[in-house]
Amino acid sequence: MDDQAACLRLLSRPERDRHDAFKSEPARLQHLAVRGLVRTTLSRYRAIAPEHWRFDANRHGRPFIDDRLGVSGLHFSLSHTHGLVACAIATFAEFGVDAEPRDRDVGLAELAPAVLSPRERARFETMSGQARQDFFFTLWTLKEAYVKARGIGLSLPVKKLELDLEVSPPIAHFGDEIDDDASRWAFRSLRLTDRHIVGIAAAVPDGELEIVPRRTRAINPPLHV
Template identity: 60%
Template sequence: MRTTLSRYRNIAPQHWRFLANRHDRPFIDPDLGITGLHFNLSHTNGLVTCIVGAIEEIGVDVERRDRDGGLDELAHVVLAPPELVRFTRLPRAAQPEFFFAHWTLKEAYVKARGMGLSLPVREICLDMASPQPTISFATPIDDVPSRWRLWSLRPTEEHIVGIAAASAGEPMSLNIRQSCFIDQN
């Protein structure tokens, strides 16, 4: 993370300092005098993802797509009622892809908000029918759906990445800067 941030500001990796909000979301220590630079990080077996931007409300999540243990139980906890209906109608083999596409976007959203799982994820509903997913909220979540841009990516055969960013009303784009494999052997 430090090396990545050093690509955006002239600070040596070892000089970055971080704090965390009450929900444990890390952010750059304001005493460094850095403005307009925000980040979020996620990892799972085999992949680390990082998002960096000028927008404070950005979030990323990554999961393995080949995991299906306990998805029936998790689906009832994570998916909004309309999503759960769609999930249960899918063939068993298609359920993990559906679940993790939704889960990673929801997790990216709650991370972008800086509130983690204190937000009720069942009250977040995603529409993945178009290339640009959209989001809607039930009453307990005080937010405006139109300000969010979402991306669902498949960087490898095994992984799915969800990205959420709050828009300031202007068009947004996603640029993948670097991707590399680090052999741990």
């Protein structure tokens, strides 16, 4: 409860209102963990107290630091899923992060035609078990990270973004429907826990992507006696 109380004190009024509106306890805890993590993480890089950060969002819902704070050269991307909250920080704007559980049951066979390129799908069809799950969610998280990095919502045809996972790091190929240069982008897949896959997509200005993973304690759920 101390963790939750500390995080609650950091929230803005709209964040607190949204927290209070959640009907389920897991949803409230996840929202609290996301907002607490981004605030405390940003404060590692600027002399701004966690409770003083203010945020805005573009028309597609991508959040960013409120311009009125006068902060430059600091950007973030968020993802949350069952058991994990990911907050990526960079000095440049074009990057994104996405996280998924390795065992998520979402009907992969039905999703594959909408998400995977023909070549990716052909390889997917040869797989089974955990290898099939990992292959799909590695591609899913990398593509979702790219969508977040572009900040233009779900209009991108992700199956026209093809990733070659047989090389490390993955190499991307974009179809004509994606108005972008694939050579600008670096893609990385991480296993930050045994149960999750995390994808990062970044258009690094100098061409070199350096990732420094850090882990922090999650908010402890209340004890039920």
